[in-house]
Amino acid sequence: MSTNGIVHAEDLVKIYRMGKVDVKALDGVSLTIPEGEFLAIMGPSGSGKSTLMNLIGCLDKPTSGTLLVDGQDVGKLSDRRLARLRGRTIGFVFQTFNLIPRISALDNVLLPMGLVGAIPKSQRRRRAVRLLEQVGLGHRVTHMPNELSGGERQRVAIARALANDPKLLLADEPTGNLDTKTGRAILELFRELHRQGRTIVLVTHDPDVASCAERIVRLVDGKIVDVQVQPSAIERGTRVSVGQGQGQGAGGGGEGSRGAA
């Protein structure tokens, strides 16, 4: 299964019921994200990028189609197993940071460890401090969220996302609430994490932000309309224009498709 990448989606459909109308948020999306990739999902609002993100993040189940995350079929997992998968495999970074305001930066990073229990107790504190050091906040460990700047809060949030050593880091507009300079620093942090081998999926509507990624997937009306491999990110980067069956093309994904391009 893992040969299919950390995320493997085939013909994903997600339909929301809004009152009496069914809204097709995702309409047959196929996508494979190999381990170690830095992928950006772009699209205008309402394009389904957040829906795709929620599905990949195991916060939601697809209406139809297959979604494998770390080899597990998300559609078939119980709530409990889904929570476990989220906790151990995925780290979330949100636009609004979503730190718990009452507890210190360190405790915010410790929280997911307590929730999941994958990291032995004796190592948690040391690990949390190290993660905060890694995101450049070694000197702010005991600060409360309201004593930190926006950029610092997002760094804490990234450290928190890394708490349980997830294979996949999902970031939803992580720079959306930050000024350009701070945003750039955060993106640099993501790039650094990527260099260290972490798989990163970044959702954004900002082309500048997306340009950090190795590969950009564009969504419009719940469909993938374009997959672009970044020249800046990998040397033989090629823009792949997607016409018919683009889903398949992207779905075949990973190194293979890039190699073929």
Place this chain on the structure above:
Amino acid sequence: MELREAVRLSFTNIKSHKLRNILAVLSVTIGIAAVIAVVTMSKGFESSLLDVLTKDLLRANMISIAVEGSRSLFGADRVFTRRDVERVRAMPGVAAADVFAPVNGNPLKYKGRLISGANVRVTTSREIIPLDAGRFVEGPGEVVIGVAVARTICKRLLADELKAQGQEVDEEEIETRCEHPGRTPEIAQKILGQTVELTYIDSEKKVHRGEPLTVVGIVKESEFISSRNSYVSIDYQGFTETIEGEELPVFTGLVVSVADIEELEAVAQRLREYFDSYESDARKLIGDDKEIEVSTLKEIVDEIRQNFAQFTVWIGAVAVVALLVGMIGVMNIMLITVKERTREIGVMKATGATRGGVLRLFLTEAVFICVLGAVFGILAGIGLAEVFNRFTASLFEMDESIPLVFVWDWYAIAVITGMIVGIVSGLYPAWQAARVNPIEALRYE
């Protein structure tokens, strides 16, 4: 989620909304405190009551007989004739029967001056009336005086002494020194041996004026015995009733001692049968209107216990209402908390918290608040009871303070109740929290 994490998170939340959570804790505290206070006080009363009753007055082998409704333990209605007493004494299993009756006469005089409100009673008992000092009367010419009488004598004695020495009389000081005459050996020594005078009519209607009586003992201070009553021997018995042409001395109360405690119930039953029938003079005198109560110590104790138990049940009902109010308070706070922390719940779910984990987190918080409330309630209740005990003791000028009884079983009940209240009041809010949709929660502002 691990319990320790849940408690820690709950604690930080409670800490960050101090006032609100203090109020929630308080809503539980008040109910629990009220219950603990009342239970503690009632147990205190019960224990002091039973203490006096069982240690000082009645022994397990005794049966007391009096007409119902008499406020004194030794009766008020003069219905038991000497013939009744003789028959009771002759009953199988009866070791002794002591009688009580008022003297037909005036109150006592001391040094020619009347001691107001001093009643004199005759009794054959040498041991039922407990003493603080001296001994009981052994025959005519002796008296055991009540505490109030002893105080009066003490005051007059001390005042005379001071006057004799040419010193000024400090009323307040005398008052203090005469507070517990029987328990102050120096004072008791002065009182014992003093002479009081009794004017009374004997059973042959002969008036005796100023009959001197030597004080030989001072009655123990106790809630069960009037401090105004003094006791003399049966020789001063004066009241009579004529039954079937025969004039017989009459008594207000009887205390029967049983030789073998195993026979207590059987003897009590025999006594009941006797006094229910017209064979007894008492029944002839009283008619069918009133009951003659034949009570063993166990029955008296049981009755007191039962009264307190009923009281406790009543308190329990009030407590349920109080706790219901507290429960609503906690539930309200928890619902607000869940609403406020929707985003946080979203984050926790996104980072791997299960529904069960979130449910436990909020349940823990509610239980934490309620158990905290219960613990504070217990402490406040004990404090309240002690304050009230002291207040009561001083208000009624009780000689002995009401003991502070620790009702451990009730503390356990209070903490368990706190837990239950926490679970009940936290369940709905926690369930609300558990079913939060993380996607919506993360979008929630």
